[in-house]
Amino acid sequence: MNGKKPAGSRRVLAAHVVEAELEHLDWETRQPALHLFDAGYWRRRVLAVKGRFELTERQLTQLEKILRRLGPSTE
Numbered sequence: 001m002n003g004k005k006p007a008g009s010r011r012v013l014a015a016h017v018v019e020a021e022l023e024h025l026d027w028e029t030r031q032p033a034l035h036l037f038d039a040g041y042w043r044r045r046v047l048a049v050k051g052r053f054e055l056t057e058r059q060l061t062q063l064e065k066i067l068r069r070l071g072p073s074t075e
Contacts, residue, residue, distance in 0.1 A: 018053045022062050025049070029069050039070045046070070 029042050046066050049055075055063065 014053060015056070018049065018055060018059055021049050022059060022066070025066055026062065029066055040073075043067065043070050043073060 025042065025046055046063055050060075050063055
């Protein structure tokens with residue numbers, strides 16, 4: 001084995017992509033409760049960012065704030 005991860009499990013360091021996604025999620029989760037999607041959907045979207053990208057400490061803090069805003073997980 002050469003120690004490389006398969007392409008599907010690699011995490012990406014793309015600060016600009018993460019910043020844009022977190023900015024969008026932060027904005028979207030602050031909108032009034034008349035959503036097309038529920039909190040579970042947004043929680044999955046936020047956690048997908050955490051799983052796909054290497055995050056800085058500041059990004060992790062922002063991500064945790066969004067998750068707290070969404071409330072406790074019902075899953």
